[in-house]
Amino acid sequence: MSPVLSGVLQFAALTAALGLSYRPLGDYMARVYSSDKHLRVEKWIYKAVGANPSTQMRWPAYLRGVLAFSAVSVLFLYLLQRLQGHLPGSLGFVSIPADQAFNTAASFVANTNWQSYSGEQAMGHVVQTGGLAVQNFVSASVGIAIAVALVRGFARSRTGELGNFWSDLVRGTVRILLPISVVGALVLVACGAIQNFAGIHEVGQFMGGSQQWNGGAVASQEAIKELGTNGGGYFNANSAHPFENPNGFSNLFEIFLILVIPFALTRTFGKMVGSVKQGYAILATMVTIWVGFTALMMWTEFAHHGPAFDLAGGAMEGKETRFGIGGTSIFAVASTLTSTGAVDGFHSSLTGFGGGITMLGMQLGEIAPGGTGSGLYGMLIMAIIAVFLAGLMVGRTPEYLGKKIGTREIKFAACYILITPALVLVFTAVAMAMPSTRDSMTNSGAHGFSEVLYAYTSGANNNGSAFAGLNANTPWFNTSIGLAMLLGRFLPMVFVLALAGSLAEQKPIPETAGTLRTNKPLFTGLLVGTILIVTGLTYFPALALGPLAEGLAS
Secondary structure, X not given: OOHHHXXXXXXXXXXXXXXXXXXXXXXXXXXXXXXXXXXXXXXXXHXXXXXXXXXXXXXXXXXXXXXXXXXXXXXXXXXXXXXXXXXXXXXXXXXXXXXXXHHHHHHHHOOOOOXXXXXXXXXXXXXXXXXHHHHHHHHHHHHHHHHHHHHHHHHOOXXXXXXXXXHHHHHHXXXXXXXXXXXXXXXXXXXXXOOOOOOEEEEEEEOOEXXXXXXXXXXXXXXXXXXXXXXXXXXXXXXXXXXXXXXXXXXXXXXXXXXXXXXXXXXXXXXXXXXXHHHHHHHHHHHHHHHHHHHHHHHHHXXXXXXXXXXXXXOOOOEOOOXXXXXXXXXXXXXXXXXXXXXXXXXXHOOHHHHHHXXXXXXXXXXXXXXXXXXXXXXXXXXXXXXXXXXXXXXOOOEEOOEEOOHHHHHHHHHHHHHHHHHHHHHXXXXXXXXOHHHHEOOOHHHHHHXXXXXXHHHHOOOOOOOOOEOOOXXXXXXXXXXXXXXXXXXXXXXXXXXXXXXXHOOOOOXXXXXXXXXXXXXXXXXXXXXXXXXHHHHHHHHHHOHHHHHHHO
């Protein structure tokens, strides 16, 4: 079988699996967040944290819950790393330095999972399972909770109440993420991923020295790492490591885990607003971008440029032979169009245009389908912008899902889409102006610039993947990327919740002959165009200096 055909068949199988799971999972999540009943274990958790799950919150109270919980999480994870050298199960590793501990705490709480360390050489079992894996669950649940709050803003009227943050957080973790992760971990163990608490042991002799391997609860962390669109690997090689991702089937299964919840949330959205066709319109937009990016990535990576590429079946440098060009391309697009950050190959080794595709996927806002929750609320923000632009073209006050999109709503949406580009471009400019940055760059020229641009794009967009050519373990990069991750995660949430509260206070507007039909293919095309123009062109000058210049020169 040719490598190209193999890649196409893998993509077809993945699409079929996602299609089969779309309706049941989407409907189930809608029931989870619409139910008034609480499970017994959930009641125990509410009692332990002192929360009343029946209290309805307006957007400021909901936001305070998000920020308070996240602040405590950052502090806890920071202290856990700083005390690692004194904890049992540390495998003899010392405590993490202050700047790196801050970076890692900010990273995992922000659902970014950027890692400026090698996991098997820095983190023991306690930090990995009691700190990082826990944040993989709750940070993903926070993202879903914000998305559900925005959906309630569209679904409710004449009230500013958006639900209860603590209830949404606990339900997302207990009823959705935890059970699917258990099944996912069992599948990965069956594929060959390890799951133990073994220590460090030496294996073989290599070039006059021995190699050390760690054990760990890898399969369980790998499952939620992908399902929660987190991305932090147990090992430095991430999902390219055979202990995390043993074979071609596990590779495709991990891609499925990355995409299944973000895609299914569009069905949840449609059910909660009372129109599944609206969910299909958002789904169609996500699928159009996802398929287009995957096709472009496979084309640029399979394009042959001489005998060496012909013999290897494509640009195989930096890729695992057990996954091939097709599997690596599908994984790279899935992880960068979501906020996952997991990698099964070195993105720095992608072709010039291939590296640009991964960066552009993040720069679009990771909304096709995006992260758990963040993809849906990011896409709904872009839908509001698209409706506003359509209203300007026809001279009519824009409406979306029966809600008027006025000056206040547009200001919130505009602030949302401006925050991340500002963080990426400002931090990149400052870093490139610092002489010390050159010492961290493996490459010079366009590719070296791409390393820095990719780092801040990944951090501010809460992705977490890296070009792998940049030494980010310096005080400057640890601190600045940590700040970019926190600001890129929580500042947009402020405007999402404020927008949700504003929408929930409105009374519904009946449809008329002049109302834009937002459940039709025309709107899907408008939304795709809006995303590519409004967000994509923001980064075009920076992309022209990096991956575009490199691609055109090759």
